[in-house]
Amino acid sequence: MSTSPKAKTGDNDWSPDQYLLFSNARNRPIHDLIAFLGPGYAPARIVDLGCGPGNSTELLAARFPNAAITGMDSSPAMLAKARRTLPNTTFTLADVRSYTPPTTTDLLFANAVFHWLRHPERIPTITRLLLTTTTPGQKSEGGGTGGGVLAFQVPDNYTEPSHLAMRETAASAGPWQPYFDALAPDEQRPDLDPIESYLDYYNALKPHCRAVETWTTRYVHVLDDGHDGIVEWVKGTGLQPFVNVLPAEGGVREAFVEAYRKRLGEVYPLAEDGKVLLVYPRRFVVAFR
Structure with a gap:
């Protein structure tokens, strides 16, 4: 979760309480994305891009208790909620389009933030962020030498x-x-741009990494x-x-x-x-x- 640019009609910051009305359902793709990384994966430094009210950050902390985790979002209201929930975690107010993570980051995790970006800037932003993660052979903050990982999900519901x-x-x-x-x-425009194709993401990211995995899950919420x-x-x-x-x-x-x-x-x-x-x-x- 993250934010789109504010409209000019009053205070239109996001509501953490409204967003968390459906926290169990909204957390399902976060659980699924974390699970895909595998039981043996142990990143030392994680950045949670578009962390929203901290629900994704909290799940990352539970799964990777030894990792140093930073949450980033562009909504002051969301970050205030995240800081109350996780007072010992570092949270940063920033725009994902210009944010630069620490160069020792092993895992960039993003729950929905990229779907707020317009088509011309979405894949370039994702690619730029991928290139900030640790490279194979580079020592991460925890001493590991594995390559960095960028893991994200975006709602793909433009035609729903x-x-x-x-x-x-x-x-x-x-x-x-x-x-x-x-x-x-x-x-x-208040409507968001459609999500790009599987091939678009593969072609953009694969030249910079050893593997790209992509899929769609159609959740049915009652x-x-x-x-x-x-x-x-x-x-x-x-x-x-x-x-x-x-x-x-x-x-x-x-x-x-x-x-x-x-x-x-x-x-x-x-x-x-x-x-x-x-x-x-x-x-x-x-x-x-």
Whole structure:
């Protein structure tokens, strides 16, 4: 988790509490990514890129108790929560696009941060960060000489109904329309760019490392409260940039969210018990130097 650039309508920092409403479900890809690294893997220095409220950092610390871990995020609110949760861990306020980790870093771990980047800067940023990790034969802080690892996952849900409905609602008639129409069609867009192909990542990273592994897992989350459950889920992530475009006063935000909720009702049938199944694909990439 990390952040997109703030909109200019008031205080739009991220809400750790909203994000952690679904902490068990959000932690599943973190567990899966850590597990892929194998039981014998023991990095000495780890940087958790886009650490958010520290949930990924906490899981990394539990799995690698002897490692020196630094968490990095661009949200002051998220970092404040992370510091309360892990007071003995170092956390840094920074933008992943310009952040440079220590040169003795063995593992760069990223839970979702890269999906906030625009297409032209995403793979170049990932490649630049990979090249900051330890190289084979270089002594790491813990004395090891293995090559560094960059392990990350990104939501791959641009074409999923949950995210398509955001764009469709923003383009529909309503009191929110003038605010979306006034946005420049580049950095100010609230929707995120689609994730690049497997081949794009392989071709970009493989020249710099000995192996690249990549796959997609389609998680199916069972959410209580019907379509309200989906709204609450995305309010902690992808929906917030849309809401941030709108003024905090006057009911425009509430009207937009309600229109979005109604659109969800058209594409997500309820289970017999009133719950809803949210399919959430995530792309995983692990590069070994």
